[in-house]
Structures are given as C-alpha cells and as structure tokens.
Amino acid sequence: DSGVTQTPKHLITATGQRVTLRCSPRSGDLSVYWYQQSLDQGLQFLIQYYNGEERAKGNILERFSAQQFPDLHSELNLSSLELGDSALYFCASSLRPLANYGYTFGSGTRLTVV
C-alpha cells in the first residue's frame, strides 16, 4: 500500500456522461498530481495541485477539471466522456511542490467509456 488512495478502482460509464475520480494523498503530502495512462498516448501529466491551489497544468482537456480540497484530497472531473477517454487515471502525491525525489503513486482508477 503506497498510502495514496484512489477511488473507485474501476468505473464503467457511457459516452456523454460525467464522472468524478477521487484521490487522497499520502499522509503529510501537500501536492497532488493527476496522470492519464492510455494505450495511444502512454502516460501523460494532466494537472498538479499544491495545498489547494493549481500549480502546473499539462495536457488536460477542457472537458476535464480538478480541484484540491482543504483536507488535501483531490477530485478529477471528466465530462462529456468520449470513447477515447478510456484509460487508467493515476493520482500521485509528494510533500513539496517540486517532486524531485519522485512521486508516490496510487493504484489508479480504470475508466471504461462504452
């Protein structure tokens, strides 16, 4: 157990729908990162939050949004889902905003859009 908790582990939904993925960072970590892993694109950085504020943004679609709450958990919202959004979504956490010692990853949420 890495200490980073992601729920749900699996999610199946239809095109056009909206889903919310949840992440609780490792105890003491202030920074949360979201990554998407798909067969086509590989692992891609989506967005980073540090202590409640957006810190860096990667290849995140406009249909996707995220936030980090005062208790430091984070949610990734995916809307108007398309078949191509099917992927493994990882959350990771680190203590500092610059994770030069590497992240701690969660076990991911497998999203299937049908």
Added chain:
Amino acid sequence: AQTVTQSQPEMSVQEAETVTLSCTYDTSENNYYLFWYKQPPSRQMILVIRQEAYKQQNATENRFSVNFQKAAKSFSLKISDSQLGDTAMYFCAFMIVSSGGGADGLTFGKGTHLIIQP
C-alpha cells in the same frame, strides 16, 4: 518539446542475468531530474531510481544502477542479478525544473516490458 524514447518495447532475460534498458531524452533545459519507474502487473507505479542532471555520479539503488550520459542525453537502467519479481513495465521519465523552482510534471517514455524467465 520534451521527449523520452525507449527503443526496446520488450526484453526477456533469464533469472540472475544482468539486463540494461535504454532511454534517451530530448530537452534544451539544463536543470532537470531523471527517473525510472516500474509498473508490475498490479499496475502500481513504483519509483526505482532517480538522478539529478547536475550530478555526474551515476545513481545506484541495490541491484539497480543507471548510466547517465548528459551530453548524449542518455539514461539507461541496469538491473543486476535479475529476479522474477523484476518482471514489469519500466518507464523512463524526466522532470524539468523551471526558473521559478516549479515543474510541469513528468514526461514519460512509452515503456519497456521486461520479462524475467525462470
């Protein structure tokens, strides 16, 4: 654009052998960190080893070591005395440090599937 290339989609070696996974990257930045992550069938991403670009000394972690050639932009991973539990996807990645001290997240390669045969 920053890119990471892992030229070996799959490798297979016998248990106890030594194996080297290759990685090259492209960036015009000077301040960055390099990582190898392992993803076993459980799909958990696990940090294997890290290297600061400003350090010439190659990082080592037990059976894992890197050969970092900054001028060639090469960052290979050597696994000595390979074990069955080393079977996994291995991803090379780097992180650029901006002038403000932040970073835009990790840029990953496509991965190498390493199979350790008994």
